[in-house]
Amino acid sequence: MTEDKHIIRTSDRGTFRRCRQLWNFTSKMRMNLEYVPGIEPLNFGIAYHEAMEVYYDPILWDEDTNGALRIPAAEASFMASMNSWKKNQKASNSWNDQTAERWDELVKMGLGMMRHYWSWAKEADKHYRPVKTEIEFEVPIPVPDGMILPRGFQSIEGHLYYMAKPVVYQGRIDVIVQDLRTDRLWIMDHKTAAQFGESLAHLDLDPQCGSYAWAASKMLGLDIAGVIYSEHRKKVPKQPEVLKSGALSKNKAQSTTAEIYKQAVLDAGLYLPDYEDFIEVLRNEGQQYFRRTHVNRNGAELDSVEANILYEAIDMLNEPYIYPSPSMWNCRGCAFATPCLADQDGSGAAWSLFDSGKYAPRATQVEGDQG
Template structure:
């Protein structure tokens, strides 16, 4: 398996690291190169480093002309309690009473000049993805839903599909990397400090999107293609129900029917099985001779071993 895509993904995480977004370009790019080198060395393919470096430098030259957001979080794990489609006001539970949790990792959460939040997916490809496939990207939409479940006061406006094509020779922009870079969004605002989660939306940014109706915006810049897809409230909200319906099929206990075999003579459940075959109710026998296995009691963690999310505004768990 080619280790180059994974190395490029690791390098992009460093490229969009929020803490270094406003650093001098040469210093930040050296860290990107080191991330790719480390990933390729770990995969024992250091000979791919020149290719990775050329691709990353070309990506940087093009990205600086089209990046219109600032990074907030990278490689961030989020999770959400899956709703029960049969009772949307309740969370879905398994047969033993455990909650059904949807978890995913988000490549990048970004904020644009209008203080709107986007879920960004890095796609290392050999040819551009079909637009319809990007619109129907269930994992991307589910990531929007999961983020809003983790951070209840936030609203994700859509997804950005960041495609890096590794086929062909990388060619930088003919006019230099700084052309068109005026749309770049800084991580730190003059008011002080970096962007927080959630961030107060500035008055000047609230009017920045007035009159904008395009759902899909796509631009190609060399080996980079950037697709912005705005997601409606209904589209993101429906994902939870879809996940719940699939989870019910995955977690439902299978129907077990009496199937007689030689080992039935020594089976401890031969009595209830025989009662069911004879058409009588096996529940009294089960209640008299059997007991349910108690749920595992989770042990209390050691001091400093467990924390709880600050974005949810929840109190610490009770053990």
């Protein structure tokens, strides 16, 4: 909680549902702590997002059509963020041979992913142009007329207040793009993941991007058609396998792409027609490294998003009970596992949180929910 307002973030909503103990440690409304050495997936995701922000810079987009300026600047931004993470790890005495090796692997993977993406995106982006990038928003939460609120809450000029302070919804949108075929505006949200999920049904109810579309309409007055989920797989395609005969392997499980495979055939001076059928198999059935999914958001859905944000904000602020929700999924890789256990076994979480040097108050700027 800040001095003048109560801040709700998308990450708050997700963490509150997942584990109230973790929410209590990390939320701006509660202890507002972060794990100082950094969490590998989060820090990598932040660095990757910062590179995407530079690449989709609207100012350079129309002039720098081939990416001669944007691409090196994006890669430099990625490296600056990764170096900042390294610096923080060293400052917290978390840097060692193992973390150094892993850092090198992540840098190599990140640059490889981006260089593959620059090539892939030339075709994928041909009907889109960025309008705004990394839009920080802060939106007051509306209260319907006549709604009876719990003790301590008020509706002032139609917006939610708690203990005489406004309650706002805060976050950051990756990029808003315009579809040049229809002139409609879309939120494009970049996500990095080890694997792509088989089912996409959950995207229709995804609270993060639904709330971003709602916030863009409220704060910027934009008519947002929906969300483009831009997924980036944490894997870099390789050159095709070469058989002892000098021919290229036609194993479709190998980590390559149709474009890379075709170029390898040409570079090796092999007879292209012998490989065209397999290249088509790779194009249609090969491994995916990037995937975009369009999810429309209509007015009724945004009304539901607004109502859910209001209800969850009230739940969070209305003196909720705090308890852990242990499970293999929730606890695996949790940066707050040690203080959580200390709080439960009676030894107390205070030392782990405040004397270990591993936890500190979060930065005060608007925070996004990077992935």
